[in-house]
Amino acid sequence: MEGSTALKADPSGRRVIESAVVRFAGDSGDGMQLTGSQFTLSTALAGNDLATFPDFPAEIRAPVGTTFGVSAFQINFGARVIKTSGDELDVLVAMNPAALKVNLADVKPHGLLILDAGAFNERNLHKAGYASDPRQDGSLEGFRVFEVDMSQLTQDALKEAGLTKKEALRCKNMWALGLVYWMFGRERQATVDWLNEKFARRPEIAGANVAALNAGHAFGETAEVDAHLAAFSVPPAEIAPGLYRNITGAEALSWGLVAGAAGAELKLVFCSYPITPASSLLHSLAGLKDHGVVTFQAEDEIAAVGAAIGASYAGGIGVTSSSGPGVALKTEAIGLAISAELPLVVVNSQRAGPSTGMPTKTEQSDLYQSVFGRNGDSPLVVLAARSPADCFEVAIEAVRLATRYMTPVILLSDGYIANAAEPWRLPEVEDLPRFPVTFATDPEGFHPFKRDAETLARVWAVPGTPGLEHRIGGIEKASDSGNISYDPANHQQMTDLRRDKVLRVAEDIPAQAFEAGGTEDRLVVVGWGSTYGPISRAVDNLRAEGLPVAHLHLRHIWPLPRNLEELLRGFGKVLVPEMNDGQLVTLLRSEYLLPAESLSKVTGKPFKISEIEAAVRARLAA
Amino acid sequence: MNVQSPASTAAPTAKDYASDQEVRWCPGCGDYAILKAVQKTLAELQADTAKTVFVSGIGCAARFPYYMTTYGFHTIHGRAPAIATGVKLTNPELDVWVVSGDGDALSIGGNHLLHVLRRNVDLQILLFNNEIYGLTKGQYSPTSRVGTRTPSTPGGSIDTPVSAGAFALGAGARFFARSVDTQQKHLPEVLKRARAHKGASLVEIFQNCIVYNDGAFDSFTERSVAAERQILLQHGQPMLFGKDGDKGLWLKRGRLELEAVTLGEDGVTEADILVHDETDRVMAGMLAALQPPLMPVALGVLYCDPAPSYEAGVVEEVAAARRAHPADLAELLHKGHTWQVT
Numbered sequence: 001m002e003g004s005t006a007l008k009a010d011p012s013g014r015r016v017i018e019s020a021v022v023r024f025a026g027d028s029g030d031g032m033q034l035t036g037s038q039f040t041l042s043t044a045l046a047g048n049d050l051a052t053f054p055d056f057p058a059e060i061r062a063p064v065g066t067t068f069g070v071s072a073f074q075i076n077f078g079a080r081v082i083k084t085s086g087d088e089l090d091v092l093v094a095m096n097p098a099a100l101k102v103n104l105a106d107v108k109p110h111g112l113l114i115l116d117a118g119a120f121n122e123r124n125l126h127k128a129g130y131a132s133d134p135r136q137d138g139s140l141e142g143f144r145v146f147e148v149d150m151s152q153l154t155q156d157a158l159k160e161a162g163l164t165k166k167e168a169l170r171c172k173n174m175w176a177l178g179l180v181y182w183m184f185g186r187e188r189q190a191t192v193d194w195l196n197e198k199f200a201r202r203p204e205i206a207g208a209n210v211a212a213l214n215a216g217h218a219f220g221e222t223a224e225v226d227a228h229l230a231a232f233s234v235p236p237a238e239i240a241p242g243l244y245r246n247i248t249g250a251e252a253l254s255w256g257l258v259a260g261a262a263g264a265e266l267k268l269v270f271c272s273y274p275i276t277p278a279s280s281l282l283h284s285l286a287g288l289k290d291h292g293v294v295t296f297q298a299e300d301e302i303a304a305v306g307a308a309i310g311a312s313y314a315g316g317i318g319v320t321s322s323s324g325p326g327v328a329l330k331t332e333a334i335g336l337a338i339s340a341e342l343p344l345v346v347v348n349s350q351r352a353g354p355s356t357g358m359p360t361k362t363e364q365s366d367l368y369q370s371v372f373g374r375n376g377d378s379p380l381v382v383l384a385a386r387s388p389a390d391c392f393e394v395a396i397e398a399v400r401l402a403t404r405y406m407t408p409v410i411l412l413s414d415g416y417i418a419n420a421a422e423p424w425r426l427p428e429v430e431d432l433p434r435f436p437v438t439f440a441t442d443p444e445g446f447h448p449f450k451r452d453a454e455t456l457a458r459v460w461a462v463p464g465t466p467g468l469e470h471r472i473g474g475i476e477k478a479s480d481s482g483n484i485s486y487d488p489a490n491h492q493q494m495t496d497l498r499r500d501k502v503l504r505v506a507e508d509i510p511a512q513a514f515e516a517g518g519t520e521d522r523l524v525v526v527g528w529g530s531t532y533g534p535i536s537r538a539v540d541n542l543r544a545e546g547l548p549v550a551h552l553h554l555r556h557i558w559p560l561p562r563n564l565e566e567l568l569r570g571f572g573k574v575l576v577p578e579m580n581d582g583q584l585v586t587l588l589r590s591e592y593l594l595p596a597e598s599l600s601k602v603t604g605k606p607f608k609i610s611e612i613e614a615a616v617r618a619r620l621a622a
Numbered sequence: 623m624n625v626q627s628p629a630s631t632a633a634p635t636a637k638d639y640a641s642d643q644e645v646r647w648c649p650g651c652g653d654y655a656i657l658k659a660v661q662k663t664l665a666e667l668q669a670d671t672a673k674t675v676f677v678s679g680i681g682c683a684a685r686f687p688y689y690m691t692t693y694g695f696h697t698i699h700g701r702a703p704a705i706a707t708g709v710k711l712t713n714p715e716l717d718v719w720v721v722s723g724d725g726d727a728l729s730i731g732g733n734h735l736l737h738v739l740r741r742n743v744d745l746q747i748l749l750f751n752n753e754i755y756g757l758t759k760g761q762y763s764p765t766s767r768v769g770t771r772t773p774s775t776p777g778g779s780i781d782t783p784v785s786a787g788a789f790a791l792g793a794g795a796r797f798f799a800r801s802v803d804t805q806q807k808h809l810p811e812v813l814k815r816a817r818a819h820k821g822a823s824l825v826e827i828f829q830n831c832i833v834y835n836d837g838a839f840d841s842f843t844e845r846s847v848a849a850e851r852q853i854l855l856q857h858g859q860p861m862l863f864g865k866d867g868d869k870g871l872w873l874k875r876g877r878l879e880l881e882a883v884t885l886g887e888d889g890v891t892e893a894d895i896l897v898h899d900e901t902d903r904v905m906a907g908m909l910a911a912l913q914p915p916l917m918p919v920a921l922g923v924l925y926c927d928p929a930p931s932y933e934a935g936v937v938e939e940v941a942a943a944r945r946a947h948p949a950d951l952a953e954l955l956h957k958g959h960t961w962q963v964t
Binding site for chain 1: 949
C-alpha cells in the first residue's frame with residue numbers, strides 16, 4: 001500500500017491503490033469477526049475483488065486480554081483479481097496489546113498499525129506478556145503507528161445513549177470500523193442497515209453502534225490526523241458481470257450438497273458428529289429443513305457414517321462429514337460402502353495432524369488417508385475443492401459420481417476453505433447439472449450385483465421395491481448372484497471390478513487443463529485444494545516477468561485425470577506445493593515414475609505467494 | 623439366485639420367508655429356532671417382504687438376513703443400530719429389524735445400542751444372548767457370568783457382566799422383552815408385541831450356543847425346571863409362576879425388593895400378589911434383575927410404555943418446515959446480501 005502500490009490520486013484527493021490487506025485483531029469479546037464481515041460486505045459492494053480469512057482462538061472463552069484469546073479477521077481486497085487473503089498486512093488494527101503481540105509479525109515493513117491507545121494500560125500489557133510498553137521500547141520501529149484512544153472516544157460519542165460503560169465499550173469495534181471505512185472510502189449504509197436489523201429488538205443498542213460507527217468515520221474525516229493516516233481509494237476490480245454474494249466454504253459446500261441431491265432427485269440425509277473445523281457444515285445444513293434436508297447428529301463418527309450408509313441403502317444420498325481424526329474412525333464403514341457398492345459422500349475438512357494435532361489450524365495432510373487409508377484393496381473416488389466458492393461445484397460433482405458409480409466419494413476441504421470467504425458469482429439454477437438416479441424395478445433377471453456395462457456400477461435396488469428383495473453386505477459376494485462367496489477366482493474378479501469401476505470415473509471427468517501456461521513452459525507447479533490461491537497468484541506474477549512456469553490444479557485426486565501423465569511428461573521440472581509432508585507428490589511419482597519435487601509447508605498456515613515464487617525461481621535458476 | 627418373493631396369492635407361510643441359502647449355523651444352534659420363530663411371526667403377520675428389512679452387524683447371529691426372503695443388509699461389527707437408523711430416517715415406511723448378539727450389541731456396539739434406545743428409533747432389535755463369542759471361537763462376552771472359563775479367560779472371567787435389561791431401562795428404552803430360543807409359542811408372541819410397539823423394541827433372546835457355552839441357560843430353560851424358574855409376564859395379570867401356578871411375587875415388607883412367595887403359605891392369597899404393569903419402569907428394573915435359582919427369570923414384556931419415535935419426529939420437523947416455507951434452490955443462493963456487477 002503506502003509507498004509501494006499507490007498509483008495516483010483520485011479527484012477527491014484520495015491516494016489510489018491497487019490492493020490492500022487489512023487485519024482486524026482484538027480480544028474474542030471485541031467483535032472482530034463481525035467487524036471483518038461488515039468490512040467485507042462494504043468492500044464487495046464497492047466492486048473490489050476480495051478474499052477473507054478469520055483466525056479465531058481454539059479456546060471458547062479465553063481470559064480477556066491474553067494472547068490466546070486474540071481473535072482476528074483478515075481481508076485482502078483490490079482493483080485486481082484477488083486470489084488469497086494476503087501474505088502480509090498493510091494495516092493491522094489492534095484493539096489491545098495482546099492483539100498487537102500476536103499479529104505484529106505478519107505486518108509488512110512500514111505497514112500501518114492502528115492501536116486503541118485506551119487499551120494499552122499496565123494491566124493489559126502485563127496480560128499480553130509485554131515486559132515493557134512496545135510503543136515506547138522500540139519494538140514498533142520500522143512500522144507506522146497511529147494511536148487513538150478508541151475506548152474513550154467511543155464512550156464520549158455514546159454519552160447521551162444511556163448505556164453502561166461496559167455496553168458502550170462493546171461498540172468500540174464499530175468505531176474502529178468507521179475509521180477504516182473512512183480510510184478506504186467505504187459506504188456505511190449496508191452496515192447501518194445490518195445493525196438495525198440485528199438489534200431490531202434493542203433499538204438503543206443499534207443506535208449506539210451506528211453512532212460509534214459514525215463517530216469513527218467522522219474522526220477520520222475531520223480530526224487533525226497524523227500524517228500516517230491517509231485516505232485511500234481502491235477502484236473496482238474487473239469482475240465478470242453477474243449477481244454476486246460472499247460465501248464461505250462451509251456454506252458453498254452445504255448448498256452444493258443440496259444442489260447435488262436435487263440433481264440426483266434424491267433425499268439428502270446428512271449424518272455427522274461435531275468436530276472442528278467441520279461442524280459448520282452440520283450447522284448450515286441443519287438450517288435447511290425447508291429444502292427437505294434431513295440432518296442427524298449421531299452419537300459418534302462411526303454412527304454418523306453408518307447412518308449415512310443406511311440412508312443410501314434406503315434410497316437417499318447419505319453424506320457424512322468430519323475432519324481427519326473423525327474420518328479415521330469412519331474408515332471401516334467406508335469399506336463397507338465400497339464392498340456393498342453404495343453411494344456415499346464423505347466430506348473431510350482437513351486440519352493439522354496427526355492425532356488431535358492443531359484443530360483450528362489448516363493442513364492438507366489427509367490425501368494418503370483418503371486414497372489409501374483402508375483395510376483391503378478398497379478404491380474410491382477422491383475430490384478436492386480449491387476455494388470456498390469451488391466447494392459448491394465439487395459437492396455437486398461428488399454426489400454425481402457417488403450415485404453414477406455406486407461408490408463412496410471423499411471430498412477434501414480444509415479448515416482454511418471452510419472458514420474463508422470470497423465473492424461468488426451465482427449460477428443460474430436451471431444450468432446446474434442434473435443426473436436423476438434410476439432405481440432398479442424390474443425383477444426379470446435381477447440380481448443385486450448386476451452391472452452397467454459402461455460404468456461398471458451395480459444396480460441400485462431400494463428396499464420397498466416389490467420383487468427385488470435381496471441381501472447384501474460386507475462379505476465378499478459372487479459376481480453373478482450377490483450371494484456370499486469365498487471362491488478364489490471370484491474374489492480376484494470382484495477386486496478387479498471394484499478397481500476398474502473407480503478407474504472408469506477418469507473417462508467421465510474433464511481432461512486436465514492448465515490454469516496458466518502450457519507444455520511449452522519449463523516448470524509446472526501442480527497443486528490441489530486450497531493452495532490454489534497462492535500458487536495461482538505466484539505463477540501469474542512470475543509469468544508476468546516472463547518466466548516459463550505453468551500451473552495445473554487438480555480437482556480429481558483419484559482417479560487422476562486421464563491426460564495428466566501426458567501433460568506432466570512435457571516438463572523438465574514438476575513442483576508440487578502442499579500443506580503436508582509430500583503426499584500428492586508421492587502419488588504422482590508412484591503413478592507416473594516422474595521426478596516430481598515436493599514443496600512442503602506444515603505450519604498450520606497457508607502458503608505465502610512469496611514462498612511459492614521463491615521456490616519456483618530457485619528451481620528455474622538451477 | 624438371491625431374489626425371492628413369497629407367492630402372492632395364498633396367505634404366506636413361514637416357508638415363504640425362508641431364502642434358498644443354506645443355513646450355516648452349527649447343528650443344534652439356538653439360532654435355528656429363532657430363525658424359525660421369526661419366519662413364523664412374519665407369516666402370521668402377513669408381513670410384506672418388500673417392505674421388511676433385516677440389518678445385522680457381525681457375529682453368528684449376523685448371518686440371519688441371508689436366510690430371509692426380505693431385504694437384508696449384513697453390515698459391520700456393532701454398527702447395525704446406526705445403519706438401521708439411517709434407513710428409517712430415509713424411509714420410515716420400512717419395517718426394520720436389527721439382529722445382534724451379546725458381543726455385537728453390548729460390547730463393540732454398546733454405544734449405538736444406548737443411543738438407538740434413548741432416541742427411540744422405530745426398530746425391532748433382537749439381541750441373541752448366548753453369553754459367549756461364538757464366531758471367534760469361544761472367548762467370554764460382556765454377558766458372561768463371573769468365572770467363565772474360556773480361551774481368553776483360562777482362570778475364569780473377572781469382570782461383572784452387563785444385564786441387557788438394566789442397560790436398556792437405564793438408556794431410556796420404551797420397550798424391553800425377553801424370551802428363549804426354544805420356546806416356540808412364547809417367542810413369536812413376544813416378537814409380535816415388539817413389532818406392534820412403535821419405537822425401539824429390544825428383545826433379549828436367551829440363545830444356546832451348543833459348541834462354546836452349551837447349557838448356559840439350562841437352570842431355567844430345562845423342561846423339568848422351567849415352570850418353577852420362569853415367570854411369564856402378562857400385563858394386568860398377577861405375577862404368578864410355578865407348575866401349579868401357586869407361586870407369586872410380592873414386595874418384601876419394608877423394602878423395595880421382590881420376594882417369591884407361595885399361595886396358601888403364611889396366609890398368602892392371590893390378592894397379595896403384585897399385578898404386572900408393563901408401564902412401570904421401576905418394577906421392570908426389579909423384574910429384569912431376578913436371577914435363578916432363588917428367583918424366577920422374568921420373561922415376556924417386562925416394559926412397554928410408548929413415546930414418540932425419533933424418525934417420526936425428524937420427518938415431521940422437515941415436513942413442517944416445508945409446509946411453512948417450501949424453499950427452492952434459487953432462493954437459497956440469493957438469500958442475504960447480493961450485489962450486481964455490470
